[in-house]
Amino acid sequence: MDFACPKCKGELILDTNTKKCNNGHSYDRAKAGYYNLLLGVKGGTHGDNAEMVEARRAFLSRGFYEPLADRLSALVTELTPVVGCVLDAGCGEGYYTDKVEHSLRARDGDSNVLAFDISRDAVKYAAKRNRNLSLAVATSYDMPLSDGSVDTVFNAFSPLAIPEVSRVLKLSGRFVMVYPGREHLFGLKSVIYKTPYKNEPEEVGLDGFKLLSHETLSYTVKLNTEGDIRALFMMTPYAYRTSREDKERVLSLSEVTTEVEFVIDVYEKI
Numbered sequence: 577m578d579f580a581c582p583k584c585k586g587e588l589i590l591d592t593n594t595k596k597c598n599n600g601h602s603y604d605r606a607k608a609g610y611y612n613l614l615l616g617v618k619g620g621t622h623g624d625n626a627e628m629v630e631a632r633r634a635f636l637s638r639g640f641y642e643p644l645a646d647r648l649s650a651l652v653t654e655l656t657p658v659v660g661c662v663l664d665a666g667c668g669e670g671y672y673t674d675k676v677e678h679s680l681r682a683r684d685g686d687s688n689v690l691a692f693d694i695s696r697d698a699v700k701y702a703a704k705r706n707r708n709l710s711l712a713v714a715t716s717y718d719m720p721l722s723d724g725s726v727d728t729v730f731n732a733f734s735p736l737a738i739p740e741v742s743r744v745l746k747l748s749g750r751f752v753m754v755y756p757g758r759e760h761l762f763g764l765k766s767v768i769y770k771t772p773y774k775n776e777p778e779e780v781g782l783d784g785f786k787l788l789s790h791e792t793l794s795y796t797v798k799l800n801t802e803g804d805i806r807a808l809f810m811m812t813p814y815a816y817r818t819s820r821e822d823k824e825r826v827l828s829l830s831e832v833t834t835e836v837e838f839v840i841d842v843y844e845k846i
């Protein structure tokens with residue numbers, strides 16, 4: 577299984593460094609090793625910018641979210657049939673995608689992992705991180721995949737359209753969704769805001785899906801270098817919603833201790 581033509585959803589056939597469908601639509605491979613399957617968009621920046629991507633890459637590389645990556649990759653591996661097709665819808669710079677791919681490869685070596693993100697800067701990093709991933713620049717709201725072609729879709733913190741997830745999944749295919757829990761980053765918010773709020777709990781349950789499991793993973797992280805504090809702050813939306821004064825104050829702290837809390841829901845397409 578591979579990506580489909582974003583225009584007609586027809587099968588894409590690889591011809592040297594170009595992928596083509598039967599209707600004559602073609603897409604060139606970028607030097608960095610991905611395909612641009614985003615329609616009607618010329619150049620420009622979409623999704624996370626280079627600075628945000630860099631901050632997230634730096635923070636994740638320090639291992640602070642490794643427990644989540646381990647749980648997610650174990651779960652996706654367990655849920656995916658042997659020789660399955662897995663899709664990371666909104667892969668960012670490929671931190672979780674890479675872990676999932678390694679876990680699947682350690683099991684059977686024959687599953688393939690497709691991943692896309694709307695940010696070209698992020699996809700470039702993902703391509704560098706793991707050569708076994710099939711990568712594209714694309715949008716979650718119109719996925720370049722044919723109907724019923726994927727065994728497992730996963731998504732960590734990235735906006736997406738549930739009807740699209742349902743469309744690309746096979747019947748009984750699994751959808752693993754990771755999102756922030758109530759306490760997520762509360763310690764960080766407490767040093768930014770005078771009256772920090774906890775995240776609103778998400779409603780569990782999706783149209784066209786049966787909920788199979790709902791779990792929470794939480795622990796405390798302690799950041800005690802300027803680089804780590806900066807990286808965490810810059811990868812959150814707070815970086816763009818905070819006054820310069822408050823931002824400078826946070827970035828001058830020598831230590832930040834914060835809860836992290838992730839919710840992992842597993843659904844089956846019905």
Ligand SMILES: [Zn+2]
Binds near residue numbers: 581584586597
């Ligand atoms: Zn086409």
